[in-house]
Amino acid sequence: MVVERVSLREFAASCGSLVGGVRDRTVWHRSGQFDRVVSDAVGGAVRKPSGDGGFVWSRSLSPVDVSPLVVLTVAHHLVPQPASDADVSFSWL
Numbered sequence: 001m002v003v004e005r006v007s008l009r010e011f012a013a014s015c016g017s018l019v020g021g022v023r024d025r026t027v028w029h030r031s032g033q034f035d036r037v038v039s040d041a042v043g044g045a046v047r048k049p050s051g052d053g054g055f056v057w058s059r060s061l062s063p064v065d066v067s068p069l070v071v072l073t074v075a076h077h078l079v080p081q082p083a084s085d086a087d088v089s090f091s092w093l
Contacts, residue, residue, distance in 0.1 A: 006074055012054035014077035015047075027076065041069040 006014070021027030029038055044064030047055040057066045057073065 004078055006077065008056070009051060009054075010077060011074070012050040012056050014073045015056050016054055018073050018076050021076070029072075037068050038072070040064050041066045045069050 018027060029035070029042075041064060044062050045066045046058045046061040046063075048058035048061060050056045057069055059066055059070070
């Protein structure tokens with residue numbers, strides 16, 4: 001297994017990128033087995049300022065477990081973006 005380290009700066013950029021992707025409708029969550037877990041994390045996540053105008057998901061200030069959102073944020077950062085605008089979908093079994 002290869003472990004990828006993500007710096008705080010990269011994580012803050014990833015949080016902003018994920019929010020921007022959801023806003024622009026280029027990133028979405030398909031309903032399924034983990035829908036409630038992800039919805040709870042997204043709905044209860046608290047943003048903590050980080051760096052110069054950025055933010056990260058706060059695990060300590062959020063009233064819910066935001067680790068599913070943290071995982072999705074880091075995955076969004078680490079997965080290579082497609083060269084074209086073609087839809088890309090990932091599934092976990």
